[in-house]
Amino acid sequence: MTAPGDRAAALDGNAMAGDLREIFAVDVTSARFMCAGCTHTDAVATLMLWHQAPGLVARCPNCDDVVMRVVRAPDRVYLDLRGSVRLEVPLEGS
Amino acid sequence: MARTAVSGRLIWRAATVAEARWESPTARTLVLDVPDWPGHLPGQHVDVRLTAEDGYSAQRSYSIASAWPEPGGKVELTVQRLDDGEVSPYLTDTVQVGDQVELRGPVGGWFVWRDKQPAPVLLLGGGSGVVPLMAMVRARALARTKQPFRLIYSVRTPEDLLYADELRRRVRDDAGLDVHYVYTRKTPDNWPSPPKRIDVAALNTYGWPPDFAPDCFVCGPTTFVETAADILVALGHDPRRIRTERFGGTS
């Protein structure tokens, strides 16, 4: 039910690097997510990013389900991860 | 190096435009002085924040075009103007040498080439998606490493080519670097084929065979990235060696 032109987000998880790096000590875009909807797994950088919204919405490239939501308030950041059953974070230097 | 590039608290820094040059009629490179820049890896990007007199601010993510270490300690961004954009027209047309913008980074550790990676490299760039790939080409030259690089660069017309002179020079001087152009709307005179989009033939002829297990970096607008990545997989490239960055529509 989506037209081809609307199917695609213009950006991907790579563009979340700054906002995520602001709250985490490691680069989360290099971490692997597992989608809660379809169990697809890949780097957070590969999520489809919808950024023209009240927050960042990152969807699974396989099933379109929402994997992460990031909302910035003036004094805090909300990170909603219910769409990801797991994050696998590579540790630096190991 | 890798460590300094990704460690430390992420802060906004004041960057001063030290130099600016047009790469095409619609794309401009800003050479930025960033005090205490921690260094970066090719493929990483920065967030740029602009603040107006009344406090209104807008933020966008841009790939870094230059390699590190740069002798003068500068960081270069190449910005493609999007006519309905809010930030890019300011960076291409308004900002002047001496003006300041805020910048934080480098960020992103996934779409990154490290000079210790021994595999040959295939770079596929669409439009201004060539910017982080150019950083990789420059970093390879700077590190004097020998991994063979092939860049397939898709642009609309010859006028839209970024880094045309530098790429010509590097193909001549950087041993092991090949560049092939794909023109989608208009070709140069006497070009052997009509305008076309990137296709299996181009990747077969000018890419690496899958047997060479190259590291592939694909960057450009979403449709370009999806087409190119699909062709790579269809040709037998290992999806785990294909890294993509969608670069379109950052206004």
Next chain:
Amino acid sequence: MGIISRGFGGRRRESVPGLPPGQYLTHDFPVLSAGPTPRIPLDRWRFTVTTETGDQKSWNWTEFQALPADDVTVDIHCVTKWSKLGTTWRGVSLDTLLADVESAADYTMVHSFGGYTTNVPMEDLLDGKAWVAYKFDGEDLEPEHGGPARLLIPHLYFWKSAKWVNGVQLMTEDDPGFWEAAGYHMYGDPWREQRYQGD
């Protein structure tokens, strides 16, 4: 505030008196989206009211179009800080859609094609405060703006005016929707600047 970038103005915006706090006036109609734009064929469109006991009442497009509709002119306020004044819509009042529904629910969850949700108290849907709108500015509502039909609830921030709306679920307890669960305010009154949780 960060350093000022000389000559940067940003999108054309006006601070005019009479707007809710922190809002700017815009004259275009920005498209915000959190996912792919669904294209809903009218013969597959349905709007369903589900009560707290599971009773359902629903309308297909033809039935929905046969309901009495209102023409309304309202101001809208997006939480991303733009406001647009005097927008004109045509839609079916929620008073009409909820008229014969047996319910003691105080809360509702509004659902959309594509999976979007937003929570709205029952009393905010009633008494001429909310519509399921299918025309904007005299034209069929474009898919980018939520067509075939979207909720229009102009006294709350515009994320509550769910695009591609397909139903209202009545609830006895409040529950957060898509943005409310991710940090936005449960109610979202622009005049009290209720943008985020705790505002």
